[in-house]
Amino acid sequence: MSTEYNFAYLDEQTKRMIRRALLKGVAIPGYQVPFASREMPMPYGWGTGGVQVSAACLVPDDTLKVIDQGADDTTNAVSIRKFFEKTAGVEVTEETAEATVIQTRHRIPERDLTENQILVYQVPIPEPLRFLEPRETETRKMHALEEYGLMHVKLYEDIARHGHIATSYAYPVKIEGRYVMDPSPIPKFDNPKMEMAALQLFGAGREQRIYAVPPYTKVVSLDFEDHPFERGGAQQACGLCDAQDAYLDEVIMDDAGTRMFVCSDTDFCRERREAGHIGEMGMPITEDAA
Amino acid sequence: MINIENVSKNFVLHNQNSVTIPVMENANLLVKAGECVGLTGSSGTGKSTLMRMVYGNYLTQAGKIVVGDLDIVTALPREILNLRRDTLGYVSQFLRVVPRVPTLDVVSEPMLAVGVEREAAHARARMLLTKLRIPERLWSLSPLTFSGGEQQRVNIARGFAHEYPAMLLDEPTASLDGENREIVLSLIEEAKDRGAAIIGIFHDEAARNRVCDREVDVSTYTPKAA
């Protein structure tokens, strides 16, 4: 750890401010709490909200995991992990089971999380109604008065245009029967996982909002009676570890367009392979099963 | 049924230095059910004016005009609207309609307004239009495209669609030829027979003599020049 910086980069007063916002968020699940987002040594749009929330939560004996679209080894995940190694000196890990704080961009780990863990989401646009109602004054009123008809208009438009609800990520959810929330651009496949034992915190640095979903909170994905929510399935098994029901990434193998589907959650895949599960490994899948 | 008591009217023309023009003073007239009274007097003496005052279209400055049991002079707008819908009919000289509405609907409207079923209203409308010799091919067209005589007959059909206990007829036979005039006069007689109280203005003396039980010269109500 470098001694040039305060623990986890932010000064203590800033951390207090963020913690106050987090407590408020936890007290009002799904409600967007404004906070004074700081200048971070990374540009807006690169996870500054998540980083600030993590920084406020970390204590010296935490173990941190950082993933980006499920993987620990992308450039951004690596940079953020290194950032906290340098400024906080905490243990870091790629194993979901070992981590106490997990910062994620756009995915929820496949493995069930526990009451000892905190999941920190990076959020680009916190306001689920933004695309239909550009005025902040109006969306705040809508949340305050629980006027969510517009959210269903968006889903209606999807069905009218595509025959089904086409939203496949950042699928809006209703928290504990009150606030409608944007779960960040996680695939809708992950929505059901949001009812979990761990604490979920959401940080949007550019938009300056924090929100939270406490453990065991009811999270319901919006839908219509005659078009119920479908999380979508894995159409097939992971090519490497043979997981039947995980979220898969598509990998193009060669110029001929052969493709392979592998777990998006790299740690989950590794764990399964070490336990002896083998998919159609080594050989690329020759038919296009998608 | 229609009781006009000591009624006076004047016009104040603000755009001409607020000059006051008295047009009627101490008009008195009682019309009983089943009676038809013709208003006479030369042009400009106030025949149409008196009729409009009874209808509530013109304000009355003094006196009482009681139709049924409502005094028009002191009535609320709402009460007059209800009266016009249920009790007091008015056939003016000109047909005034909303554009685009077919003739059949124009004639059915007063019946629909009092709650008659659409089918029954249309049936009676057809009967009246046939009686007044408006050809069936015109029933689905707006009367605004018709000739003057045809428009007047549609106007009359509409005026007689609902059986009003009191009616005001302003030149109902003007611009009609002999045969059509005859039909309209018999409609008026039918109305009298069922007990309607009618005030009418007829320039045509023969028509007047036929349907009016008595005549009243409105120039007797014209204020004398000072």
Added chain:
Amino acid sequence: MTPLLKVENISKYYGNRLGCRDVNFDLYPGEVLGIVGESGSGKSTLLNCLAGHQEPDTGEVVFDTRVEGLKDTVTMSEPERRMLSRTDWAFVHQNPRDGLRMSVSAGGNVGERLMAVGARHYGDIRSTAIDWLDKVEISDDRTDDRPSEFSGGMQQRLQIARNLVTGPRLIFMDEPTGGLDVSVQARLLDLLRGLVRELGLSAIVVTHDLAVVRLLADRLMVMKDGHVVETGLTDQVLDDPQHAYTQLLVSSVLQV
């Protein structure tokens, strides 16, 4: 019979400038009230105060609500008023863009109010929306088109459908035919008249066009410089105007 709307002593000032003052009237179910005046007469201010878009400085606007009887909408809480304006009240703006979501399909625009009061069955919402588009003479095949692709008259008719879908009892209209071609106006007025009658609506229509008011309104209020100068039956006020200003207004209308 209880009035649907009881307006008492409404006044609104903009600093020292008068918007409108001392406005009083009752409106009964099924009645259409026209408010005419020229620019600056205060008619739009009055309409905004009545519809809850602006807060009046004095006065009450008492509405006969379905559930709680007579309530003053001026002192109502905002959530209540917003709910009212989505269910029992309707507001047709002069410019349809102010009353529509231009990036949402016609069906979505009409369905929004239903979804806002809890409708959750896509099929039912869609068929209700198509019903209403029919009523305002917009053909089915335009259900999924956006209003940005419609003509002005169609946008206005869509706005009407959007407002009427929750069965309001009172509809406020601000220059509903302003800016439309004459033939389009006629069609729209005819439609409005029919709907008002068929649904037993009460309406308050603000306009500077006397022909519109003669066609639509049972009663008329004439405003000048923030005051009501004359009121009465529409045909009486237009045929036998008493106030100097009304006489001027009526005589100024161009004959065609």
